[in-house]
Amino acid sequence: MSGSSAQLLGALVWGARAWLLPAVAITTIALAVLAWGYLRLGGSRRLRFTAATLKAVGIALLAAILLDPLWSGTRARPGENILLILADNSRSMQVRGDSGTKTVGDAFAEQLGGTLGDERLPWLVRLKQDFDVRRYAFGDRLEPRTSFADFKFDGRSSSLHTALRALATRFEGRPLAGIVLLSDGSATDVLSPADLAKLPPIYTVLPPETAPAAEVSVTQVAATQTGFEDAPVTLTAEAQLRGFAGEPLVCQVIDEAGKVVQTQEQTPGERDGTAAFRFQFRPAKPGLSFYRVRATAKSQLGVWEKPEMSREGTLANNERMVQVDRGRGPYRVLYVGGAPNPEHKFLGRSLADDKQVELTSLVRIARREPKFDFRTRAGETSNPLFRGFDKTDDETERYDQPVFVRLGIREENELRDGFPKSADQLFAYHAVVLDDVEAELFTTDQMALLARFVSERGGGLLMLGGPDGFSKGRFEKTPVADILPVYMQRSAATMPRPEAGYCWKPTREGWLEPWLRLRANEADERLRLETMPPFRTLNRTSGIKPGAVVLAAAVDSSGAEQPALVVQNYGRGRAAALLIGDMWRWRLKMEPENQDLEKTWRQLVRWLTADVPGRITASSEVVADELTQSVRIAVRARDPDYRPLDNAQVKLRIVSPDGTTLPLDMEPSRREAGIYEASYVPRAPGAYRASVSVVDGSGKEIGGSETGWTNDPSADEFRRLEPDRDLLRKIATETKGDTVELKDLERFASELAARPVPETVQSLFPIWHTAWVFGLAIACLAGEWGLRRWRGLP
Secondary structure (H helix, E strand, O other), X not given: OOOOOOOOOEEEEEOOHHHHHHHHHHHHHHHHHHHHHHHHOOOOHHHHHHHHHHHHHHHHHHHHHHHOEXXXXXXXXXXXXXXXXXXXXXXXXXXXXXXXXOOHHHHHHHHOOOOOOOOOOHHHHHHHHHEEEEEEEEOOOEEEEOOOOOOOOOEOOOOHHHHHHHHHHHOOOOOEEEEEEEOOOOOOOOOOHHHHOOOOOEEEEOOOOOOEOEEEEEEEEEEEEOOOOOOOEEEEEEEEEEOOOOOOEEEEEEOOOOOEEEEEEEOOOOXXXXXXXXXXXXXXXXXXXEEEEEEEEHHHHHHHOOHHHOOEXXXXXXXXXXXEEOOOOOEEEEEEEOOOOHHHHHHHHHHHOOOOEEEEEEEEEEOOOOOOOOOOOOOOOEOHHHOOOOOOOOOOOEOOOOEEEEEOOOOOOOOOOOOOOOHHHHOOOXXXXXXXXXXXXXXXXXHHHHHHHHHOOOOEEEEEXXXXXXXXXXXXXXXXXXXXXXXXXXXXXXXOOOOOOEEEEEOHHHHOOHHHOOOXXXXXXXXXXXXXXXXXXXXXXXXXXXXXXXXXXXXXXOOOEEEEEEEEEEOOEEEEEEOEOOOOHHHHOOOOOOOHHHHHHHHHHHHHXXXXXXXXXXXXXXXXXXXXXXXXXXXXXXXXXXOEOOOOEEEEEEEOOOOOEEEEEOEEOOOOOOEEEEEEOOOOOEEEEEEEEEEXXXXXXXXXXEEEEEEOHHHHHOOOOOOOHHHHHHHHHHOOOEEEXXXXXXXXXXXXXXXXXXXEEXXXXXXXXXXXXXXXXXXXXXXHHHHHHHHOOO
16 A cells, blocks of 8 residues: 555553552552662663663553553444445556556456456455445446456446446445545546545555557547648548657558558657648548548558557557548529629639539629610510510510529529529528629619528628629628628729739738648749739729638739738628639630639639538537437528528437447427437447438428537547556545555455444454564563673673
8 A cells, every 4th residue: 555545543542440550650660670770780871771761661561561451443334334346347458568568457357366356355355344345347338247257348438537426426325435446547538626526535456567568549630621622621640659669650541441542651750759640632422421540650551450460559549530521512602793704604614513513693694774765666665685585575574674694593483583582592502603793783672681691591602803893883881781891982993903913912811721722832832823814903992891801912013912802701601802803814824724713713612602501400519428428419400591490300310330220309409499409329439420301390301411420439548558557546635545556455455444434333452462562572671681681781
């Protein structure tokens, strides 16, 4: 046991007080005779004092026999106090040390009699004499045990603190003497010091200290998705290598089919053996995908086929799983143009190659003419541009109506009446692009609907800098002006055209946006910017709104900068203003094989539609409850106007890693309308998929969604491979318990009954019967006699 072991409580009691006066008298006389005799002797004063002291102590101890000294104290009432033995059954107990040394589980088993929990173990037999001993095991969950002999150490996590808290709650109000903890100290959950103080005394059995084995581990993995077309998904991983003498570290990304997507090799730093990897790739399919990131020392690449050849303590922490949700398109974009122009042509060509984006165009080919005198036929009011089409006179566009061409429509009646006039029509799109249009093209209700589309629907709005856009389109003091990130002027809409034109220059914030870059590194991107052609048209603004961000500037020949691309969040959505009005010039100066303009349009539209929600959205979140880790699945359902849908039935279907399907009904949330929730506790490690279907109050299915998560308990279980003796000491200290070495278990068992426990009984112990008291008296008298003979005293 450690030096901080608790003191035994008790007091000295004299059993024969009637002999007090005789004992004092005998002792006084003996000491007086002793003093008179030594005063008469010769020799040195130090010698006489030492010999006299030895004999006086011996006489006092013998005189104390007459008083019958007893040690009075309290000890545990046999069988009345509960003592819990909690043993770790997690996989971390199987980690080997250096040179194939025994695991912590083996060390515990051997030191405890060859079989963990053997009923013949002396320390366990001794504890059962004084306590009601109950046994439990913990790994990813807590379970009672009648024996520890069949331990397999297969728990996927070490819920140490959760198990301790659960036992304290289970035995609250009962005489609990404490908990004997057998563990390596590896914990995948956390308990605050305040919570530890509420636990009963915990006596931690310290595992043996072992030298760590060679090890490779993936410490963290993160996935980010951007509009960067060449690498829309970026995986960053950090791995550590230890004990392989500077070997290179090989890191691989593996898909669900077991195919290696990418491989990188790097030599870690000498200080901490850490290497950082960055993978960029395009998933083969849209929607939800799962990948494994695996790290291995270069000389150990073959151990996955032959794990017994591994030099590592464990291979369980060499890989981690990560999920990538690319979403399921297509994302619909509504383009509204005031006139046919090159901008629409190049935008359409760019998005034609993107299977995830569907462009629907509403292009005006003739303005409305409210006053007219010319008639081609008597009594004809329809526009002759449409003569010959299979339409009745009532359906044909009139002179006092603008003439539109619809491109990329899904249904015959889509956009037949021009720009949408109702929420269910407009909210079917994910983003709206306005190009070279004026405010008069829209009614006040349509512009208010567009504001709702961005703020409530969460859609994206992009206004391009055509000749009739922004200030010249007289959008100031309209709902559209509220959405845009710039303040518009009331005067001329465009800046004076410099002879050299305007150069495109990303700002500091723009360099941080991957979707705004076209090259993989900064040097190549700067070289690309130097070769970009100048632009001639730039719309004037009177300022940038608070909260808006300028991502690119237009620089004239004098070096003066004006905003060129400005973005901001608006409600649940986002808005962007591209103030350059002739982006199409870029295409004219490029070689045919150069696709920079097309890539720019695709990435800009992807950013505009990236976070736009659908009517049904599902999400999953890993949360910690009282006993284990669970996953909370939440589904947000909306009606066609994107308001919360309350009276819906939501069906959940969970597919586990082994292909087992579990159907569940989701319940409405008490926190917010339109949200439905369910909880699920994953057991097996691997990838989980959850699909939902929503039926409204009328029984009509309105849609579904998909989410997923990974259950990777090994990531936390093997975060630390060496036994955490410091954590075990902390637990013992915070709970007022103690630490016990393996070799001291038997002594600990014999002393535990004398420590403070809820149910106690009075005990008396005769001190004189102890060997050390009698031996001390004899040693003092013999020492005095031997000293006198040695120095020749009479």
